[in-house]
Amino acid sequence: xxxxxxxxxxxxxxxxxxxxxxxxxxxxxxxxxxxxxxxxxxxxxxxxxxxxxxxxxxxxxxxxxxxxxxxxxxxxxxxxxxxxxxxxxxxxxxxxxxxxxxxxxxxxxxxxxxxxxxxxxxxxxxxxxxxxxxxxxxxxxxxxxxxxxxxxxxxxxxxxxxxxxxxxxxxxxxxxxxxxxxxxxxxxxxxxxxxxxxxxx
Numbered sequence: 001x002x003x004x005x006x007x008x009x010x011x012x013x014x015x016x017x018x019x020x021x022x023x024x025x026x027x028x029x030x031x032x033x034x035x036x037x038x039x040x041x042x043x044x045x046x047x048x049x050x051x052x053x054x055x056x057x058x059x060x061x062x063x064x065x066x067x068x069x070x071x072x073x074x075x076x077x078x079x080x081x082x083x084x085x086x087x088x089x090x091x092x093x094x095x096x097x098x099x100x101x102x103x104x105x106x107x108x109x110x111x112x113x114x115x116x117x118x119x120x121x122x123x124x125x126x127x128x129x130x131x132x133x134x135x136x137x138x139x140x141x142x143x144x145x146x147x148x149x150x151x152x153x154x155x156x157x158x159x160x161x162x163x164x165x166x167x168x169x170x171x172x173x174x175x176x177x178x179x180x181x182x183x184x185x186x187x188x189x190x191x192x193x194x195x196x197x198x199x200x201x
Contacts, residue, residue, distance in 0.1 A: 012046070014069040015041070015044045016041045016069065017066060018039065018115065018117070019065045023036040024036065025055070027048065027051050032048055049068065053077045063081075063112055065112070065113060065114045067085075067086075082110040082111070084107050087115045089122065092122050093126065095107060096130075097126070097128075104133055104136055108136065108141065109140070116141060120145070123137055124145060124149050
């Protein structure tokens with residue numbers, strides 16, 4: 001006999017896809033299919049997340065790609081997580097701009113895959129100008145930040161070069177020339193009459 005669930009009693013939490021691609025899952029037992037776009041946030045029931053966690057590959061999705069924004073449920077599903085699990089875009093930006101090499105190495109060693117994607121994306125987008133940090137990212141992930149920045153730059157330049165340039169008019173048409181009187185540049189000199197007017201009274 002199917003279990004009857006009172007939807008009004010369900011608790012919902014925010015779940016965010018922080019990977020650099022789409023994330024999807026299907027849960028036939030509760031008739032659910034979800035597709036998360038990059039950075040998309042959804043309001044998901046706790047029961048759905050428990051079902052996902054119990055499904056094949058579900059734990060990996062929750063641990064590495066989907067950030068569960070509820071401490072109690074997160075502790076129930078994942079137990080203790082590394083501090084890097086909580087890294088947001090702002091914290092990764094701070095790490096790349098002002099963090100130490102040791103902090104970045106810890107993040108590359110312990111962060112979930114979704115945060116690693118965020119580190120790679122932001123290292124290109126900011127861009128990260130610290131050569132040592134670029135080399136560390138290359139060493140730990142195999143992702144070449146310098147080459148990716150160069151490719152992005154060339155792609156932007158190609159797009160700008162391919163954009164059509166609107167022609168500018170260099171001369172007036174004959175009709176415009178005939179109808180356009182020259183503009184006066186000064187006030188004309190007052191003309192003096194050669195006749196003197198005498199008032200006879």
